Amino acid sequence: MSQPTVKYPRMDAHSPVLRELAALLGDRLTSSPAVLERHGQDESYHAPCLPDAVVFPESTGEVVGIVQICARHRAPMIPYGVGTSLEGNIAALRGGICLDMGRMNRVLEVNAEDMDTRVEAGVTRKQLNAHIKDSGLFFPVDPGADATIGGMTATCASGTTAVRYGTMRDNVLGVTAVLADGRVIRTGTRARKSAAGYDLTRLFVGSEGTLGVITEIGLKLYGVPQAISSAVCPFATLAGAVDTVIQTIQHGIPVARIELLDEVMMEGVNRYSKLTYPLLPTLFFEFHGTAASAAEQAQMVGEIAREHGAAEFQWALRPEDRSRLWQARHDTLYAGLALRPGSKALITDVCVPISRLAECILETRNDIEASGLIVPIVGHVGDGNFHLLVLVDPVDQAEIERAWKLNKRTVERALALGGTCTGEHGVGHGKIGFVEIEHGEAVTVMRQVKMALDPDNLMNPGKIFRQ
Amino acid sequence: MSQPTVKYPRMDAHSPVLRELAALLGDRLTSSPAVLERHGQDESYHAPCLPDAVVFPESTGEVVGIVQICARHRAPMIPYGVGTSLEGNIAALRGGICLDMGRMNRVLEVNAEDMDTRVEAGVTRKQLNAHIKDSGLFFPVDPGADATIGGMTATCASGTTAVRYGTMRDNVLGVTAVLADGRVIRTGTRARKSAAGYDLTRLFVGSEGTLGVITEIGLKLYGVPQAISSAVCPFATLAGAVDTVIQTIQHGIPVARIELLDEVMMEGVNRYSKLTYPLLPTLFFEFHGTAASAAEQAQMVGEIAREHGAAEFQWALRPEDRSRLWQARHDTLYAGLALRPGSKALITDVCVPISRLAECILETRNDIEASGLIVPIVGHVGDGNFHLLVLVDPVDQAEIERAWKLNKRTVERALALGGTCTGEHGVGHGKIGFVEIEHGEAVTVMRQVKMALDPDNLMNPGKIFRQ
Numbered sequence: 001m002s003q004p005t006v007k008y009p010r011m012d013a014h015s016p017v018l019r020e021l022a023a024l025l026g027d028r029l030t031s032s033p034a035v036l037e038r039h040g041q042d043e044s045y046h047a048p049c050l051p052d053a054v055v056f057p058e059s060t061g062e063v064v065g066i067v068q069i070c071a072r073h074r075a076p077m078i079p080y081g082v083g084t085s086l087e088g089n090i091a092a093l094r095g096g097i098c099l100d101m102g103r104m105n106r107v108l109e110v111n112a113e114d115m116d117t118r119v120e121a122g123v124t125r126k127q128l129n130a131h132i133k134d135s136g137l138f139f140p141v142d143p144g145a146d147a148t149i150g151g152m153t154a155t156c157a158s159g160t161t162a163v164r165y166g167t168m169r170d171n172v173l174g175v176t177a178v179l180a181d182g183r184v185i186r187t188g189t190r191a192r193k194s195a196a197g198y199d200l201t202r203l204f205v206g207s208e209g210t211l212g213v214i215t216e217i218g219l220k221l222y223g224v225p226q227a228i229s230s231a232v233c234p235f236a237t238l239a240g241a242v243d244t245v246i247q248t249i250q251h252g253i254p255v256a257r258i259e260l261l262d263e264v265m266m267e268g269v270n271r272y273s274k275l276t277y278p279l280l281p282t283l284f285f286e287f288h289g290t291a292a293s294a295a296e297q298a299q300m301v302g303e304i305a306r307e308h309g310a311a312e313f314q315w316a317l318r319p320e321d322r323s324r325l326w327q328a329r330h331d332t333l334y335a336g337l338a339l340r341p342g343s344k345a346l347i348t349d350v351c352v353p354i355s356r357l358a359e360c361i362l363e364t365r366n367d368i369e370a371s372g373l374i375v376p377i378v379g380h381v382g383d384g385n386f387h388l389l390v391l392v393d394p395v396d397q398a399e400i401e402r403a404w405k406l407n408k409r410t411v412e413r414a415l416a417l418g419g420t421c422t423g424e425h426g427v428g429h430g431k432i433g434f435v436e437i438e439h440g441e442a443v444t445v446m447r448q449v450k451m452a453l454d455p456d457n458l459m460n461p462g463k464i465f466r467q
Numbered sequence: 468m469s470q471p472t473v474k475y476p477r478m479d480a481h482s483p484v485l486r487e488l489a490a491l492l493g494d495r496l497t498s499s500p501a502v503l504e505r506h507g508q509d510e511s512y513h514a515p516c517l518p519d520a521v522v523f524p525e526s527t528g529e530v531v532g533i534v535q536i537c538a539r540h541r542a543p544m545i546p547y548g549v550g551t552s553l554e555g556n557i558a559a560l561r562g563g564i565c566l567d568m569g570r571m572n573r574v575l576e577v578n579a580e581d582m583d584t585r586v587e588a589g590v591t592r593k594q595l596n597a598h599i600k601d602s603g604l605f606f607p608v609d610p611g612a613d614a615t616i617g618g619m620t621a622t623c624a625s626g627t628t629a630v631r632y633g634t635m636r637d638n639v640l641g642v643t644a645v646l647a648d649g650r651v652i653r654t655g656t657r658a659r660k661s662a663a664g665y666d667l668t669r670l671f672v673g674s675e676g677t678l679g680v681i682t683e684i685g686l687k688l689y690g691v692p693q694a695i696s697s698a699v700c701p702f703a704t705l706a707g708a709v710d711t712v713i714q715t716i717q718h719g720i721p722v723a724r725i726e727l728l729d730e731v732m733m734e735g736v737n738r739y740s741k742l743t744y745p746l747l748p749t750l751f752f753e754f755h756g757t758a759a760s761a762a763e764q765a766q767m768v769g770e771i772a773r774e775h776g777a778a779e780f781q782w783a784l785r786p787e788d789r790s791r792l793w794q795a796r797h798d799t800l801y802a803g804l805a806l807r808p809g810s811k812a813l814i815t816d817v818c819v820p821i822s823r824l825a826e827c828i829l830e831t832r833n834d835i836e837a838s839g840l841i842v843p844i845v846g847h848v849g850d851g852n853f854h855l856l857v858l859v860d861p862v863d864q865a866e867i868e869r870a871w872k873l874n875k876r877t878v879e880r881a882l883a884l885g886g887t888c889t890g891e892h893g894v895g896h897g898k899i900g901f902v903e904i905e906h907g908e909a910v911t912v913m914r915q916v917k918m919a920l921d922p923d924n925l926m927n928p929g930k931i932f933r934q
Contacts, residue, residue: 113717113822156662167660169669170637185909190885191818192850193634195623195673195893196902197931198913202636202669206662223719250580252690293760351658355580383659418657426662435663442652445920446665452919453912464664 010095011052017073018053021097024065028056028103039080039090039098043145043333045344045394045403046088046430051078051098058103060176060184060215067213068182070097071458077180078460079209081151082124084143086347087428089155089208093462099213101150107131108216115221116173116190121150121214128219137221140165143424144330150214155426156206160329163249163382164256164288165222167424168205173218175204180212180454188218203449208426209460211453225288228256229298230322231313233305234280238262238365240308241281242358245381247304249354253297257286258382259329262365265336265376265389272335273328278311283381284329285313286322329378336376336389343374343391346403350414351385351423360417361386364410371406373399385423411437427464435465477562478519484540485520488564491532495523495570506565509552510612510800512811512861512870513897516558518545518565525570527643527651527682534680535649537564538925544647545927546676548618549591551610553814554895556622556675560929566680568617574598575683582688583640583657588617588681595686604688607632610891611797617681622893623673627796630716630849631723631755632689634891635672640685642671647679647921655685670916675893676927678920692755695723696765697789698780700772701747705729705832707775708748709825712848714771716821720764724753725849726796729832732803732843732856739802740795745778750848751796752780753789796845803843803856810841810858813870817881818852818890827884828853831877838873840866852890878904894931902932 011018013031021029031053040050052075057063070077076096083090092098104120107128111117112135119128126146128139143152143159151157153175158167165171174188187200204214235241245258261269263279270277285301287294302313316325328335337343352360361377368375368388379386388410390403411421411434421434436443443465450467451457457467478485480498488496498520507517519542524530537544543563550557559565571587574595578584579602586595593613595606610619610626618624620642625634632638641655654667671681702708712725728736730746737744752768754761769780783792795802804810819827828844835842835855846853855877857870878888878901888901903910910932917934918924924934 111820111822113713114820115717116820156666158660162660167662169660169666179912183908183911185912186907187909189882189887189905190820191852191881191887191890192821193625193629193636193818193852193890194887195625195634195816195889195891196887196898196905197673197894197910198916199623199636199666199669199673200909200912202666203916206664206666223717225719246580250582250690252692289760290763292763293756296757296759349662351660353578353581353583353657354659355578385658385660414658415656420656420658420661420663422662423658423660424662427664431663438656438663440653441650442654442667443664444650445646445652445667448919449665449670449916452915 017069017075020069021053021055021066024069025055030054039083039100040092042083042085042088042090044086044088044430045346045392046091049091049093051092052095054098054100056100056103060178063099063178063213063215064182064184066097066099067178067180071180071182074456074458076458076461077213079150079154079213081122081148084145084147085151085155085428086425087430089426089428089463091429093429101148104215110135112137114190115223116218117221118216118218119149120216121148123149125149125152132221136224138224139219139221141168141171149217149219153205153214153217154208156424158380158424160257160259160380162380163258164254169202171220172201172205173220174201175214176216177204177212177214180456180459190218206426208428208463210450210463212459227291227294228286228288228322229294230286230316230325232277232282232284232325233310233313234278234282236280236309238281239358239362240310241283242361242381244283244305244308244310246354246357248301249382251300253300255285255297255301255382256288257284259284260379260381260386261332262377265332265378268335268339268376269328269332272331272338275328284325332378333389336391339376340374340391342393344394346390346392346407347425348388348390348407348410349422349425350410350419351383352414352417352419354384356417357381357384360413363413364388367406367409371402373403373406383423384419429462432465484536484542487536488520488522488533491536492522497521506547506550506567507559509550509555509557511553511555511897512813512859513555513558516560518559519562521565521567523567523570527645530566530645530680530682531649531651533564533566534645534647538647538649541923541925543925543928544680546617546621546680548589548615551612551614552618552622552895553892554897556893556895556930558896560896568615571682577602579604581657582690583685584688585683585685586616587683588615590616592616592619599688603691605691606686606688608635608638616684616686620672620681620684621675623891625891627724627726627847629847630725631721636669638687639668639672640687641668642681643683644671644679644681647923647926657685673893675895675930677917677930679926694758694761695753695755695789696761697753697783697792699744699749699751699792700777700780701745701749703747703776705748706825706829707777708750709828709848711750711772711775711777713821713824715768716849718767720767722752722764722768722849723755724751726751727846727848727853728799729844732799732845735802735806735843736795736799739798739805742795751792799845800856803858806843807841807858809860811861813857813859813874814892815855815857815874815877816889816892817877817886818850819881819884819886821851823884824848824851827880830880831855834873834876838869840870840873850890851886896929899931899933
């Protein structure tokens, strides 16, 4: 089980790196314990790991200045959005300087005619969607949390809409990044496709801050569909729900969202969001299109669902009902935690080929029953991606060990089925061992790329692979 | 104007590298002049540049053996598909060994339920589609030429269907590659999404053989749509045709193909394919979907087209009529060349944000008229991507210089509009200077990545960036 062990000596306020940063940033450098604490812990079960200081840059130029100072003094640098990562991705494993990107929160351009935008890294997805509300456009990638676009880019986030609109990998047009030596590069263009050399954009998407600090991101936007309809549909059995998903995908029906919540998760949702859904395995759907095509999709999916033991769709037709429905879905982490007050969640994130989804989920459910733990299941099942929220007492090491074993078995099963250990949460320091099993020699190539760009290993060290 | 100048000393049959390769491969190593000639020239206007020998590996293991021998003797290695590249991507600028992947042409797996496949690099796209014909699936990426999947992956090919199905970047699930030191890596998984470390898959897509030899590729497949309809639609003006494209994209209508041919190109098409289309700027369309949604798309596009001065759609409803229509479109390179017998085409490949497409094409057309050259225009305009086929007498250096100037002006215009110098043909050695202008410091990062993986610069040297 990968847990941080190395504790580097802390810097004190007189250390040269902090003095130089203070000269550059004034009171936008802090080592206040409360701020350090907030920046050393994400939403995961991993133990906190605090940075020595937090800085709040306001421009790419300031990031360059910060990086140059840190590089000169060999201080680790950890970019930070809002801390919603789930694998310790922002833990300051070796101390160093946390770059909180929250003040770089300007939407720089909205090109409505081209359906694209350029934002600073600290813009959150809800802020972006509020900003473009009147343009008839929206940014679809939706991991649930109101994460920053920079953080979503760095971890290759996705979420409920990826089945239709893709992940961050598919929706980032380019980035501006500050490298470990202070150089600034701009990848990509505003063109929708390019074959102009190595795809550095995709190299930075999912690099988790280990190759540089992403300061700006170009994104695709989409026209708000003419018709949007959402529905909830309970099933007699978990197998019936999963098989409905598989057939929907195999038929190529372009659903915008198709989310599974098992009956344990539904109990949490009902309690947390004060709802009264049946306590059954349930699919949450959304359909986007013209009025005719959205209706056609719903009708086709409805037929498949009925064949698999579904009750009727419960439609949420008004925008406010839809919002309530998806808010309930997005609150599943908190709803899960509320099933066991005081717990933290170890969240698995496997993703498998769609044909193997039923066996993967059903065998995993047997493991859950054998484990004796409380483990709601929720997932972006249209992508073959699902999560176990393994609820653990964070101070009970034996229980964490049991949770970890369940995680490990689930990952091993997914890899055996041709899948991946992480569909969307990234590696952080929590999944390093799994990525080695999944990618073998290719991890060495990742490390070579990292070392070519960051030979002193200062950019978010200890993440993605052993260094 | 970038032309190869360095001629390395040729190897003779007694050189150690050829002797060792012969021991490994027997008669699957050749230095016969006819074979060398065929492997030293792609379909571009660039001067031929022959390798010293061509090898025909039959397995990833044999590629490892070849790479180890070449690496030991510092012999350059150039992977080769069928030679349909357009920027000298396969030119043996420094001599060396050409790896013709044509015998690695097995379809290794077809997972119909997951809509994916795994093929060896030498499988061509038509071969793949013939192989899966009865599965109800197809592979959509269609650059026109019957290129190999390996070559299409290496150059990030796309073509007529990218507007709906994306480019190779979007459709490659993973690759097996042999690196410069003989290590074999396998990137990606069969899962539809992953955040498990750096996206090495996308790093290899578009790397043009400079990072290693791609030997196997995992690909997404798609269900053959229930309804497919194609139509041709002539316009009174070029502006009307382009504006129809822009509005179609801005309305988010999911056309499967939307291709522009100007009246010069239409004359070539009529002559070459013995057709009688009106000599007007023309859009070629294809609609995929359920019967209802394909009809709805056609109706919406029809309305937009009429507002922009279109005549009626001429429908090609039977499969054989559709094939004839798209064959004519795919033959545009040969149709263009037939407008001036004995010519070669310098083909531009810019791609711009869709809102700037009209000004980019119309201003470029003014340049064409000023140039006095014969230059049909054809393009994947739904992506903002179009090509000039600048027809040149390949031995008339002054004319090639004029063609090059037109190319340069077109690229400069596209970059100023936020676009790219190459939408889909790649860089080869023909666009190195343009990529430097487009990406600046980021090119240095590409070079660092290359040098980390291929420190002796043996993998297709002289491509993508100066080395």
